Amino acid sequence: MGPRWKGKGSEAKALADPMSKIVSQLKSTLIQSDSHGLLSGCSILLEVETEEQTELLNRACFGRPIVTAQKDKQWFQLGMEEAFYLYYNLKCLKIVGEGKCTKTEDELWNYMKSKRETFPDFLKAYTHLRTRNWVVRSGSQYGVDFIAYRHHPALVHSEYAVLVLSEGQGNANGRLRVWSDFQCTLRLCGSVAKTLLVLRIDRNSVGEDSPSCLESYSVEERTITRWSPEQSREDKTIASSQLL
């Protein structure tokens, strides 16, 4: 299953305007305005300085715009992985907590881990895909962890439904342990024309003391599809293969 572009010209548009360039522009403008996100539960709220920033956040698909009573101000709500990626990988966002104190790297890491036990693995998976220029969004609509788009969702349908499995912790997030879950997930992916991509994170016994641990984590990528005897005989479809 290849990318399903939305209408004519979308593929050309995407090619002419690579995601790497959009993200790099976003990075520049956020650095320029010395942007600070505000920690609020499991979200990070970002007040946007210019219309250019709003546009770039939308084009790069980070967070989602939220409506407030302040008519002349635009806020964005970022997820934990998104915010940490902008903070730690792109180094274009600072994050403040209560009392407007800027959080240190370790404070932020420990806070997010405390909010969600699986945060280090989810962050590794998110980072793995984002650094390869996939657009990564929440998969809750389809009952998976993330969905991945080749380019902006306005141009192309999402290609992968992503599940993050944690190695060596007894599979912390508890998916795909039984056949019925496999069948359920595959049937759903089939009906919405996505391929199931399983990212298995192996922490390689490195622990999770600081974000630098992430560099030692490894990611095993597997796409999983139903094996159909007839189809496989005629198309030489491969049931499970490495990706990216």
Next chain:
Amino acid sequence: MGPRWKGKGSEAKALADPMSKIVSQLKSTLIQSDSHGLLSGCSILLEVETEEQTELLNRACFGRPIVTAQKDKQWFQLGMEEAFYLYYNLKCLKIVGEGKCTKTEDELWNYMKSKRETFPDFLKAYTHLRTRNWVVRSGSQYGVDFIAYRHHPALVHSEYAVLVLSEGQGNANGRLRVWSDFQCTLRLCGSVAKTLLVLRIDRNSVGEDSPSCLESYSVEERTITRWSPEQSREDKTIASSQLL
């Protein structure tokens, strides 16, 4: 979501021909012919004596007909729960193992438990629905444990996608432990117009030494649906309710 009958007249047909009567006719004919099923892995193979029996097995939805080289003989393949229900609850089927030895109740019980750890709970769920005249089939097509029909699948679409959860064993079959699995299962149920029915089996510390334990197991029934704020306000839909 009520029953979705297949075409006009189906509901009347079902009413005129209740499932309880069909099953009772099947029971009589199997007793009359002293029927024996042959244990073969996780299946029980049943050689059918008369065309009437073939028809009744099909109408009552027990097992599925299998094609063999013997043109004049019809065989049916029964699942473990189906066969045990016919054997133990309806007392209309004997089961033989290798060497044509008739299995005792305990032998059969231990054999089936050894084939699938969750057998006692699945059997309890199957029996629970069958004794209430639901037609129960494998749910593997939808990634659930069973699907339940109000009457024969030729007359009505299946109403419930059934998941069996085991209480007190750390949820042996490992489903619905995380939100993403809930979302995945509900989204799939929605797209195939079924209601998710979760049967939670509580063994009440009785153990699983013999089939008589089943009588002490209790079954908690829950239907699970997505809660939609708009819909709930207008239709007074209840998110989770007792069933049957």
